[in-house]
Amino acid sequence: MAQEVIKIRGGQTLKGEVNNHGAKNSAVAIIPAAILAEDKVTIEGLPEISDVETLVSLLGDLNIKTELDGMTLNVDPNEIENAPLPNNKVESLRASYYMMGAMLGRFKKCVIGLPGGCPLGPRPIDQHIKGFKALGAKIDESSTTSMKIEADKLVGANIFLDIVSVGATINIMLAAVRAEGQTVIENAAKEPEVVDVANFLSSLGANIKGAGTSTIKINGVEHLHGSHHQVIPDRIEAGTYMCIAAACGENIKINNIIPTHVEPLTVKLKELGVDIQVNDDSAVIKRSTPYSSVDIKTLVYPGFATDLQQPITPLLFMADGVSFVTETIYPARFRHVDELKNMGANISADNGTATIKPSSLTGAEVYASDLRAGACLIVAGLLAEGVTTIYNVKHIYRGYTNIVSTLKSLGADIWTEEV
Numbered sequence: 001m002a003q004e005v006i007k008i009r010g011g012q013t014l015k016g017e018v019n020n021h022g023a024k025n026s027a028v029a030i031i032p033a034a035i036l037a038e039d040k041v042t043i044e045g046l047p048e049i050s051d052v053e054t055l056v057s058l059l060g061d062l063n064i065k066t067e068l069d070g071m072t073l074n075v076d077p078n079e080i081e082n083a084p085l086p087n088n089k090v091e092s093l094r095a096s097y098y099m100m101g102a103m104l105g106r107f108k109k110c111v112i113g114l115p116g117g118c119p120l121g122p123r124p125i126d127q128h129i130k131g132f133k134a135l136g137a138k139i140d141e142s143s144t145t146s147m148k149i150e151a152d153k154l155v156g157a158n159i160f161l162d163i164v165s166v167g168a169t170i171n172i173m174l175a176a177v178r179a180e181g182q183t184v185i186e187n188a189a190k191e192p193e194v195v196d197v198a199n200f201l202s203s204l205g206a207n208i209k210g211a212g213t214s215t216i217k218i219n220g221v222e223h224l225h226g227s228h229h230q231v232i233p234d235r236i237e238a239g240t241y242m243c244i245a246a247a248c249g250e251n252i253k254i255n256n257i258i259p260t261h262v263e264p265l266t267v268k269l270k271e272l273g274v275d276i277q278v279n280d281d282s283a284v285i286k287r288s289t290p291y292s293s294v295d296i297k298t299l300v301y302p303g304f305a306t307d308l309q310q311p312i313t314p315l316l317f318m319a320d321g322v323s324f325v326t327e328t329i330y331p332a333r334f335r336h337v338d339e340l341k342n343m344g345a346n347i348s349a350d351n352g353t354a355t356i357k358p359s360s361l362t363g364a365e366v367y368a369s370d371l372r373a374g375a376c377l378i379v380a381g382l383l384a385e386g387v388t389t390i391y392n393v394k395h396i397y398r399g400y401t402n403i404v405s406t407l408k409s410l411g412a413d414i415w416t417e418e419v
């Protein structure tokens with residue numbers, strides 16, 4: 001069967017502007033969250049990615065009327081029906097787990113396939129389940145392909161997360177906003193996307209306090225109305241283009257950023273020696289080698305994002321010494337390492353830490369094992385001498401809006417081919 005590959009002839013200097021899109025990891029929670037509304041919802045500033053299309057199609061399976069026009073989604077839930085969702089759409093992305101919390105909150109019951117997503121090593125959802133159970137739900141996990149979650153009624157509870165989890169924090173908020181009484185989530189994730197989802201739910205009439213801190217308090221309400229919401233800018237998409245600019249850019253301007261959200265990355269880029277100027281809602285970056293080696297440790301927000309660990313790695317080949325990248329969120333998130341070795345990189349990974357030495361890259365045939373590994377290979381391909389062919393690009397399209405045409409507009413020699 002024919003499949004699309006991305007090809008890059010590296011070595012070009014890139015110039016121009018990039019308009020950053022809405023945050024994927026907000027969008028993929030806010031679309032399911034719209035199930036909780038009893039009237040029309042408009043969501044603006046969505047990224048144009050396949051994960052958004054899949055979730056919109058899942059809303060359709062619940063008889064919700066949707067209109068997706070570029071970055072704007074209109075949702076009319078007036079004829080919503082509870083239908084089982086044990087299908088291959090659910091399995092094609094991780095964030096389909098938000099359908100669980102949203103459907104539980106809306107119907108007190110759902111039957112849903114198990115979530116898929118990027119293979120980053122074990123990705124359990126025990127904390128989500130612990131939260132649903134605390135609110136009064138019973139979970140039937142006897143099927144190997146789907147899960148049945150059901151509650152006579154949902155009653156607020158105190159939930160202490162054993163692990164700081166973005167997904168569990170958001171999913172419990174979704175299930176709790178229409179529960180009876182107060183829910184308190186302790187050790188909650190503080191990521192900007194959690195705050196964005198809480199703001200969306202508040203715009204529907206939910207009562208949520210403390211999003212963005214480690215204690216979130218939700219006072220359940222009976223009904224949620226419609227609203228308009230603008231998704232926050234994507235700190236990971238912006239960060240990826242910042243890495244690209246530092247690799248081969250000449251004054252690339254990245255528009256639509258929230259500087260505090262990208263600060264963990266800008267601080268690291270400055271440590272490397274990257275010439276970066278941050279304005280109110282944009283950043284201008286240029287390649288300014290030689291870079292200094294740095295050590296990076298991924299942490300929950302506001303630490304260095306795990307999702308940027310892979311895209312920043314090619315910059316470390318341009319440094320004057322040995323760098324270390326330690327992954328604490330997904331210790332197995334190193335499937336890009338073998339691909340980079342194929343490109344001639346001096347890199348190894350062991351026990352959750354990658355050791356990265358100065359290297360020159362050569363184009364090769366490489367495989368995008370997951371979304372951010374794909375982004376890493378794009379940065380590497382832009383730097384490499386010769387042509388790089390990236391296979392399995394469906395992962396890249398799950399998270400980056402029009403990345404090939406955007407890079408082409410900056411002057412990259414990049415194209416797609418059917419093979």
Ligand code: EPU
Pocket residue numbers: 025028094095118122123124125126127128129163164165166167168189236306307329330371372399
């Ligand atoms: N974890 C558990 N049990 C749970 C939930 C999480 O053990 O019930 C563990 C995970 O295995 C991981 C850690 O806790 O080791 C943190 O996971 P988290 O739940 O925060 O991750 P997630 O919600 O599944 C989201 C993003 C990821 C991003 C992580 C960390 C979405 C759809 N995905 O995943 O994004 O890496 O938070 O910030 O929001 C990506 O965009 O490429 C991506 C993978």
